[in-house]
Amino acid sequence: MNMAKSTYYFEVNKTDLVAIRNEELLIIIKEIFLVNKGRYGVRRVYIELKNRGYDVNHKRVQRLMHDAGLLGKRSKEKYHSYKGEVGKVADNVINRDSSTTSPLQKWTTDISQFNFSWGKCYLSPILDMNTNEIISYDLALSPNLE
Structure with missing residues (x-):
């Protein structure tokens, strides 16, 4: 393979700008995530980034959060004990x-x-x-x- 030495070293020493931008963005995403006590998921982090002026795609935010293991807490479904009219309703004899x-x-x-x-x-x-x-x-x- 005929390749100039300078071409090889240029490719080896080239900085990956996308990786650097991803690292900077991940620091901001972690800050947003931790300030909100881990309650924010991808959608809310994405909206917060947009509000701060970052032009970033939601899929990129999702990928970075997934790779970093940042998962938003899901709210628990509320318990509803109402089952309609169950049993016999007593007559209102006292009438308040x-x-x-x-x-x-x-x-x-x-x-x-x-x-x-x-x-x-x-x-x-x-x-x-x-x-x-x-x-x-x-x-x-x-x-x-x-």
Whole structure:
């Protein structure tokens, strides 16, 4: 192979401008990613770069973030416990009239849920509407009558 020495050394010593620009861009991408506590994904980082005046393609941002292992946190899907009308709805006998003349005429109850690291706990007190005293209560690991 006939090649001049200068051609060989020119190719060997040539600086890769694209790689240098990618390194500079990756530093800015990491800064944006860390300032936002790792919540920003490719789309939001791309928009932030556009807002800062960088003219860069979203596919380039995606490739650089993927190569650097920068993955945005996904938000958890919210839990919805509503299942429609389940069970029997009690008749509204009291009709928002909580006044009584003597104790033990009207009682009310409700269920409160407490979340702990080991699970959930349910408290169901029975209250006298005249004296506001707790007549009885039930503490259980499930919100049913068992």
